[in-house]
Amino acid sequence: MEELYLGIETSCDDTSCALFSPGRGLVADVTAAQLDHERYGGVVPEIASRAHMRTLLPIYESVMEEARVELGDLRGIGVTQGPGLTGSLLVGLSFAKALAYGSGVPLVGIHHLEGHVLANALEGRFETPSLVLIVSGGHTQLVMADMIGRYRFLGGTRDDAAGEAFDKIGKLLGLPYPGGPAIEREAGGGDPGAFDFPRALRQSGKCDFSFSGLKTAVRLKVESLGRLTPAIVRDVAASAQEAICDILAEKSLMAARRLGAKRFYLAGGVAANGRLREMMTERLAPESIPLSWPAPRFCTDNAAMISCAACHHISMGHQDGLDLNSFPRGNLSSWR
Amino acid sequence: MERLVSFETRRESCKLESRSPAETLELGALIGGIIPEGCVMSLEGGLGAGKTLLAKGICLGLGVKDEVVSPSFILVEEYRGVMPVMHFDLYRLERVEEVYDLGLFEIDDGHRVIIVEWGDRLPEGMLRPDIRVVLRVTGGESREILIEAPAELIRAVKKEEC
Numbered sequence: 001m002e003e004l005y006l007g008i009e010t011s012c013d014d015t016s017c018a019l020f021s022p023g024r025g026l027v028a029d030v031t032a033a034q035l036d037h038e039r040y041g042g043v044v045p046e047i048a049s050r051a052h053m054r055t056l057l058p059i060y061e062s063v064m065e066e067a068r069v070e071l072g073d074l075r076g077i078g079v080t081q082g083p084g085l086t087g088s089l090l091v092g093l094s095f096a097k098a099l100a101y102g103s104g105v106p107l108v109g110i111h112h113l114e115g116h117v118l119a120n121a122l123e124g125r126f127e128t129p130s131l132v133l134i135v136s137g138g139h140t141q142l143v144m145a146d147m148i149g150r151y152r153f154l155g156g157t158r159d160d161a162a163g164e165a166f167d168k169i170g171k172l173l174g175l176p177y178p179g180g181p182a183i184e185r186e187a188g189g190g191d192p193g194a195f196d197f198p199r200a201l202r203q204s205g206k207c208d209f210s211f212s213g214l215k216t217a218v219r220l221k222v223e224s225l226g227r228l229t230p231a232i233v234r235d236v237a238a239s240a241q242e243a244i245c246d247i248l249a250e251k252s253l254m255a256a257r258r259l260g261a262k263r264f265y266l267a268g269g270v271a272a273n274g275r276l277r278e279m280m281t282e283r284l285a286p287e288s289i290p291l292s293w294p295a296p297r298f299c300t301d302n303a304a305m306i307s308c309a310a311c312h313h314i315s316m317g318h319q320d321g322l323d324l325n326s327f328p329r330g331n332l333s334s335w336r
Numbered sequence: 337m338e339r340l341v342s343f344e345t346r347r348e349s350c351k352l353e354s355r356s357p358a359e360t361l362e363l364g365a366l367i368g369g370i371i372p373e374g375c376v377m378s379l380e381g382g383l384g385a386g387k388t389l390l391a392k393g394i395c396l397g398l399g400v401k402d403e404v405v406s407p408s409f410i411l412v413e414e415y416r417g418v419m420p421v422m423h424f425d426l427y428r429l430e431r432v433e434e435v436y437d438l439g440l441f442e443i444d445d446g447h448r449v450i451i452v453e454w455g456d457r458l459p460e461g462m463l464r465p466d467i468r469v470v471l472r473v474t475g476g477e478s479r480e481i482l483i484e485a486p487a488e489l490i491r492a493v494k495k496e497e498c
Contacts, residue, residue, distance in 0.1 A: 012409070012410065083410070084410065085410065085411060085412065085438075086439075087438075087439060136409075137409040138409035138410045156403070156405075157405055158403055158405065159388055159389070159392075159405055159406055160388070160405070160406045160408070161405070161406070161409060163409070164406060164408050164409055167408075168383055168408075171383070172383060212384070212388060212389065212406070213357075215383060215384045216383075216384035216473075219382075219383055219384045219473070220384075220473075220476060328412075328413070328414050329402075329413060329414065
């Protein structure tokens with residue numbers, strides 16, 4: 001019988017289930033992006049718990065049918081425990097616990113950010129020790145992965161996340177949601193040197209980030225330019241993207257040198273940004289540090305990464321009881 | 337100035353000028369240092385006006401040790417200070433019903449301090465904040481800050497200004 005691990009992810013907007021096999025990799029994966037975000041310009045029309053409750057069971061059933069597997073045949077169930085919205089997390093947790101209780105299949109709680117890190121293990125080996133830059137709508141942090149399951153928080157954002165900066169700058173420019181891909185698209189035809197936007201905390205000597213000032217600088221620039229022509233939008237998008245990627249790459253390089261990193265990974269939604277990958281590759285190459293990132297569809301929130309993390313943890317003998325609870329916040333190093 | 341036990345009912349308002357992010361942070365710390373438990377605050381103003389910065393200051397005054405970051409994506413963050421703090425951000429919200437899903441009003445148990453960014457996205461009278469702060473960008477670093485609050489809070493803020 002093939003070893004299969006179920007992953008369940010309900011920490012924020014998306015409801016998602018997936019099955020992972022250590023031999024074959026990802027076997028099945030179903031996500032219900034709950035909504036048509038674009039129509040609302042960055043707004044989520046129906047948030048969280050109630051929508052998860054409606055969609056989770058059908059999604060679970062379809063993933064199990066796709067793989068032609070019965071609950072009792074699973075080797076383990078992994079569920080996102082936090083950080084995230086308490087109400088949303090509880091829907092996934094209660095569902096996972098009920099499955100585990102009814103079947104006797106081992107249950108393990110997964111840290112959402114470890115899920116993002118281990119998205120890098122979905123299609124290849126995740127090598128440790130390594131440095132990971134986690135960049136998404138809700139998080140921006142540098143993490144040292146000593147081994148799978150053991151992480152050290154090196155530093156993070158002091159205000160807005162990098163993905164949030166992309167979204168809000170996209171909104172200031174009247175671009176559709178999500179802002180990241182829209183800005184990248186516009187930036188392709190613009191001049192990244194057109195405007196000199198700030199790279200905050202460049203001299204701090206720490207692995208900390210700040211994107212709030214950049215957002216304000218873009219806002220002031222946009223207001224001073226008057227009418228936004230397509231050419232101006234492209235130039236502002238290119239310059240803002242350059243500022244975000246530049247500081248992310250610079251701090252990553254600083255951390256890599258300081259810790260003598262041999263391997264570097266990107267994780268989270270912003271890891272799908274082409275300019276970030278390009279800039280990171282350029283800066284890490286002279287140091288002979290290989291860089292990789294997950295396939296774009298595994299960069300954003302998904303259960304594939306949770307099922308992969310569950311496989312690793314259960315193989316290491318980790319298991320949680322039915323008293324498993326959610327946590328709204330907390331970084332990777334203080335976990336487990 | 338000591339922390340207030342409760343607010344009197346008389347309300348006042350005042351308009352301040354912040355010349356830098358540091359001053360906005362300081363104002364937040366002053367407010368956070370005196371508000372009583374259960375205080376509900378609405379922080380308003382456009383993108384980049386300084387709402388999260390002010391919330392950072394308020395949390396500082398409340399003795400929160402963790403890094404206070406923008407909850408725009410995650411919608412709500414919880415912090416522990418001298419009392420529990422819930423930091424909401426309604427930026428991504430479109431329909432009023434979603435506020436019920438967020439549990440904003442179930443959380444208001446009279447003990448936790450509740451900070452709501454973009455509180456003006458709710459219909460009038462729904463949030464009923466004790467303190468309403470409206471930030472307006474007047475220059476690169478300068479902001480006009482309008483505060484509507486119980487009279488003793490306004491007095492404390494004005495005293496510090498002089």
